[in-house]
Amino acid sequence: MKYIIILVDGAGDYTIESIGNKTPLEVANIPNITNLAQNGEIGLVQTIPVGMQPGSDIANLSVMGYAPEKYHTGRSPLEAASMGVPLSDTDITFRCNLVTLSEDKPYQEKTILDHSSGDITTEESTQLIETLSKQLQTEFIKYYPGVSYRHLILWKNGLKSSTYDFDLTPPHDILGQSISNYLPKGPHQELLTNMMEKSYDILKNHPVNVLRTKKGLNPASSIWIWGEGKKPRLDSFKEKFGLAGSVISAVDLIHGIGILAGLKPIKVDGATGTIHTNFSGKASAAVKALLDGDDFVYLHLEAPDECGHQGNLQEKIESIEIIDHKIVGPIKTALEEAKEEFKVLILPDHLTPIKLRTHTSDPVPYVIYDSRTNSKKSDNRFTEKSAKESGNFFLTGPELTSYFFK
Numbered sequence: 001m002k003y004i005i006i007l008v009d010g011a012g013d014y015t016i017e018s019i020g021n022k023t024p025l026e027v028a029n030i031p032n033i034t035n036l037a038q039n040g041e042i043g044l045v046q047t048i049p050v051g052m053q054p055g056s057d058i059a060n061l062s063v064m065g066y067a068p069e070k071y072h073t074g075r076s077p078l079e080a081a082s083m084g085v086p087l088s089d090t091d092i093t094f095r096c097n098l099v100t101l102s103e104d105k106p107y108q109e110k111t112i113l114d115h116s117s118g119d120i121t122t123e124e125s126t127q128l129i130e131t132l133s134k135q136l137q138t139e140f141i142k143y144y145p146g147v148s149y150r151h152l153i154l155w156k157n158g159l160k161s162s163t164y165d166f167d168l169t170p171p172h173d174i175l176g177q178s179i180s181n182y183l184p185k186g187p188h189q190e191l192l193t194n195m196m197e198k199s200y201d202i203l204k205n206h207p208v209n210v211l212r213t214k215k216g217l218n219p220a221s222s223i224w225i226w227g228e229g230k231k232p233r234l235d236s237f238k239e240k241f242g243l244a245g246s247v248i249s250a251v252d253l254i255h256g257i258g259i260l261a262g263l264k265p266i267k268v269d270g271a272t273g274t275i276h277t278n279f280s281g282k283a284s285a286a287v288k289a290l291l292d293g294d295d296f297v298y299l300h301l302e303a304p305d306e307c308g309h310q311g312n313l314q315e316k317i318e319s320i321e322i323i324d325h326k327i328v329g330p331i332k333t334a335l336e337e338a339k340e341e342f343k344v345l346i347l348p349d350h351l352t353p354i355k356l357r358t359h360t361s362d363p364v365p366y367v368i369y370d371s372r373t374n375s376k377k378s379d380n381r382f383t384e385k386s387a388k389e390s391g392n393f394f395l396t397g398p399e400l401t402s403y404f405f406k
């Protein structure tokens with residue numbers, strides 16, 4: 001028996017007037033996913049526990065079967081696990097975005113225009129982070145380059161010399177707003193704000209940014225520090241579910257959770273975390289892993305979330321349609337041709353509504369398909385509305401995951 005979870009990051013949405021008061025899932029042309037819904041089961045699941053932040057760290061721990069209330073110690077230490085940054089129990093880590101700020105006004109009054117610096121490439125951003133590291137790192141503060149705009153700051157033994165007390169804001173939560181009300185607060189506000197402000201002066205005339213601006217692309221104006229955390233520990237996935245497997249994603253967050261859970265991270269060439277990612281390559285890697293012996297694959301697609309953050313409705317719909325015909329269809333066909341018995345779970349981790357350009361804690365739709373009971377059961381659609389009308393509702397991600405693996 002083979003199991004695959006296809007995590008369509010941020011795909012859920014609210015109804016949008018310009019598309020007839022429908023959601024992107026309702027208007028997207030997704031015949032393969034619809035086939036799974038009509039031959040399987042749909043419902044809703046509450047991936048974000050009450051009182052916790054609706055980020056992909058919390059949501060993907062939940063979907064993978066790890067209750068965030070028990071296992072979550074912050075976003076950045078999960079990413080550190082994928083980046084090969086070893087942590088001690090006294091270390092603190094932070095997510096370090098490269099963001100685009102407005103050119104007007106003094107630093108602390110600037111507007112945050114883009115949480116991703118125009119989806120800056122990893123090649124460009126690594127040069128910028130290396131420059132910042134040379135000029136800003138100290139014996140205790142270290143910078144590590146990651147994927148695209150997603151990077152890491154390590155505060156070595158931070159817990160030995162200070163309190164773990166932060167009030168930091170994800171940059172994708174304040175797009176288009178002045179940063180003045182969202183700069184770091186708490187006992188470390190001066191340390192962190194100084195790092196951010198100094199980064200602006202260092203990055204301003206960096207050749208990478210000069211070239212990006214010349215090409216009409218958003219520059220990486222500044223770092224933005226958030227997603228603080230401490231060393232996490234996850235129980236073995238194999239011990240929890242009796243399954244060995246892999247994780248496939250473009251982003252360190254998912255690979256980090258997988259590594260900490262004892263799953264194998266599979267890197268796919270051309271995986272970017274955007275709508276231009278190598279969708280077919282990720283699908284092929286998933287099929288290969290399953291046919292080469294894995295019991296389970298967690299296949300994460302970031303694109304719909306990034307389209308949601310950018311407020312790009314057409315590309316969000318397009319990314320969902322590409323996932324349907326370059327991921328879901330080919331994987332189902334390949335497993336059928338290999339005469340494998342398999343189950344598929346497809347769901348977003350959270351909603352990233354176009355009108356909000358950030359995450360919400362609403363329950364998300366799921367579809368479960370079991371090849372062993374492949375018969376038309378309904379006229380289900382994989383949409384937020386149909387999922388709600390199904391009456392199936394899981395209160396937590398771990399409950400859905402345990403049900404899926406039965």
Ligand SMILES: O=C(O)[C@H](O)COP(=O)(O)O
Nearest residue numbers: 009055056057150172305
């Ligand atoms: O910073 C990132 O990687 C994403 O924009 C945050 O969104 P996510 O929590 O859905 O990954």
